[in-house]
Amino acid sequence: MMMSWLDMNCQNSSTPLMEQLSFFHNNTMMILIIITMIVAYMMISIVFNTKTNRFLLENQQIELIWTIMPALTLLLIALPSLKILYMLEETLKPTLSIKSIGHQWFWSYEYSDFQNIEFDSYLAGPENSSNNFNFRLLDVDNRLTLPYLSQIRMIVTSTDVIHSWTIPSMGLKVDATPGRLNQIIFFLNRSGLFFGQCSEICGTNHSFMPIVIESISPNSFISWLKNKI
Known part of the structure; x- marks a missing residue:
């Protein structure tokens, strides 16, 4: 959204x-x-x-x-x-944990519960879009794929300066601070594409590090994992 x-x-x-x-x-x-x-x-x-009140004071x-x-x-x-x-x-027992790392100026993601699933997410241009169309300055080359109807824990940090991992339609905004781990737990209730951007002025290319979450069904997510592992 x-x-x-x-x-x-x-x-x-x-x-x-x-x-x-x-x-x-x-x-x-x-x-x-x-x-x-x-x-x-x-x-x-x-x-x-035009009338006055003598008890006004x-x-x-x-x-x-x-x-x-x-x-x-x-x-x-x-x-x-x-x-x-x-x-x-509120902290609940998560079904899935994701680590998001902010860089100048892109995001990288690690699926902590699985081995060898990590990737960088750069701003997508016409030549490396994830599909046949993309929203200018909002789409990325590698989207963060998550299952809906699952408790998801997002652990956020940074390697250089302070960033902010933000998805407005999900009500999420977490600061990515170097040397510190911040976390938030959320629950996706439907499928779709959800767009966000870094909400901290982190440098000259601050406006070129968008965030895209692709919410899919748990069964489709399991199939996606099998292709990644």
Whole structure:
């Protein structure tokens, strides 16, 4: 999945985590829209109102309302946010572990559970595209193939500078730091191609190290493994 022109919402989710992030985004935007409309209505009413209130300098009821209402609004935003934060850090037993290594300026992948399955993933040009067509500056020559309906652990690191392994439609963003291993666990719920890019300004060719995940069925993934081993 990728963004299209004039798309004002999040990308279509491909993981349960991204679904929760989309719900949280929509919930928060609705609250902000309601607050903006109420404040705009009150400001317009004040401008065009010719009457005055002799109790304007002190009104306990109004002060009570504008103290309690913002606190309740913050709770409506904070509670779902805390839930998603805990979901992001939740560690489950993975079915498959992948190691992603950032370089200047490409990614390399290692299937840690299998021997001799590792490859580099460079930006694809017209001559080395994975298929007959490719998205400019988004496709790669070797896509990361993963099975859906499986718990996948991604271990991310770097060999030189700080990179960031990011897939927007999956709700994933992990820093690749030299000398440090960061991890995240995700669950793909459907097949497809999911595009991402390094989200850290890592050098002059920062915009030329995209990420592509090809999500396939577990049976197809097993067949793919047999061809690789």
